[in-house]
Amino acid sequence: MDVRNTTVFITGASSGxxxxxxxxxxxxxxxxxxxxxxxxxxxxxxxxxxxxxxxSSHCLALDVRDRPQVDHVLxxxxxxxxTIDILINNAGLSRGLEPFPEASLEDWEExxxxxxxxxxxxTRALLPGMLKEQRGHxxxxxxxxxxxxxxxxxxxxxxxxxxxxxxxxxxxxxxxxPLRVTGIExxxxxxxxxxxxxxxxxxxxxxxxxxLTPLTAQDVAETILFCASRPAHVNINQxxxxxxxxxxxxxxxxxxxxxxxxx
Ligand code: NDP
Ligand code: 8X3
Numbered sequence: 001m002d003v004r005n006t007t008v009f010i011t012g013a014s015s016g017x018x019x020x021x022x023x024x025x026x027x028x029x030x031x032x033x034x035x036x037x038x039x040x041x042x043x044x045x046x047x048x049x050x051x052x053x054x055x056s057s058h059c060l061a062l063d064v065r066d067r068p069q070v071d072h073v074l075x076x077x078x079x080x081x082x083t084i085d086i087l088i089n090n091a092g093l094s095r096g097l098e099p100f101p102e103a104s105l106e107d108w109e110e111x112x113x114x115x116x117x118x119x120x121x122x123t124r125a126l127l128p129g130m131l132k133e134q135r136g137h138x139x140x141x142x143x144x145x146x147x148x149x150x151x152x153x154x155x156x157x158x159x160x161x162x163x164x165x166x167x168x169x170x171x172x173x174x175x176x177x178p179l180r181v182t183g184i185e186x187x188x189x190x191x192x193x194x195x196x197x198x199x200x201x202x203x204x205x206x207x208x209x210x211x212l213t214p215l216t217a218q219d220v221a222e223t224i225l226f227c228a229s230r231p232a233h234v235n236i237n238q239x240x241x242x243x244x245x246x247x248x249x250x251x252x253x254x255x256x257x258x259x260x261x262x263x
Pocket of ligand 1: 011012013014015016017018035036037038039062063064065090091092093094114118141142143144185186187188189190191192193194196217
């Protein structure tokens with residue numbers, strides 16, 4: 001399928017994987033609805049996409065956790081932007097990496113509200129339009145964390161396992177329609193993800209990717225574009241991708257530092 005002139009709704013487009021999706025789909029000629037809380041970032045991205053690829057974007061400042069706001073904004077979309085061909089449910093985050101008994105309830109609630117409830121609110125609001133048009137593709141960004149729990153990952157892993165269950169549930173319930181449903185499960189991707197997890201501790205975030213080559217946001221975005229551009233009768237149900245330097249959520253290969261190599 002050609003994504004040119006399709007309308008792609010991307011949550012979490014202000015950073016990382018979502019921003020890379022905007023870039024990759026923009027380069028392929030799609031029209032973009034860019035969603036996140038940080039509007040200035042979206043507007044800056046939209047201006048860049050317009051200048052670079054000549055594509056138009058519509059920016060929406062939206063907190064996906066806010067159900068009344070999601071309902072209102074998505075049900076009152078400008079008619080020029082109200083027919084969505086591809087929904088990329090990407091907005092999400094991890095907060096904290098403490099053992100279960102010490103973890104923060106606020107962090108837990110933020111992950112559950114964003115990664116599960118936010119995805120549900122957006123999907124539920126956009127599905128009727130897709131069903132009416134009898135076309136659409138919902139692409140959920142989960143994680144390998146949803147396939148394999150790791151120590152101190154408890155609630156983040158649970159939210160991503162929920163995303164996988166919801167992807168499967170959606171596919172089952174949309175059988176008999178032309179709508180497509182895909183789950184993307186990446187391993188380590190270097191974005192702002194770890195900075196958010198560690199509440200802005202940049203040094204600790206950098207250690208996550210130290211001496212290994214993580215995936216880039218663009219790697220994931222290109223995989224998503226691949227799924228979206230298959231022929232209309234092909235549904236890619238799930239793709240799991242991780243860096244060559246990663247074998248599981250707990251097993252990574254860190255290359256010896258240059259200084260150590262020389263010693
Ligand atoms: P980033 O932190 O770089 O981007 C997260 C995006 O989500 C931002 O655009 C942020 O925008 C948005 N977001 C967060 N909370 C909300 C909210 N309440 N409402 C609207 N938007 C929100 O991280 P990534 O790009 O890495 O993460 C994207 C997705 O990929 C997440 O679902 C993450 O779990 C998943 N993932 C990431 C991996 C990694 O290693 N990086 C691996 C596997 C999966 P803003 O703050 O402006 O609202
Ligand atoms: C993000 C990847 O392994 O840090 O979903 O949980 S991991």
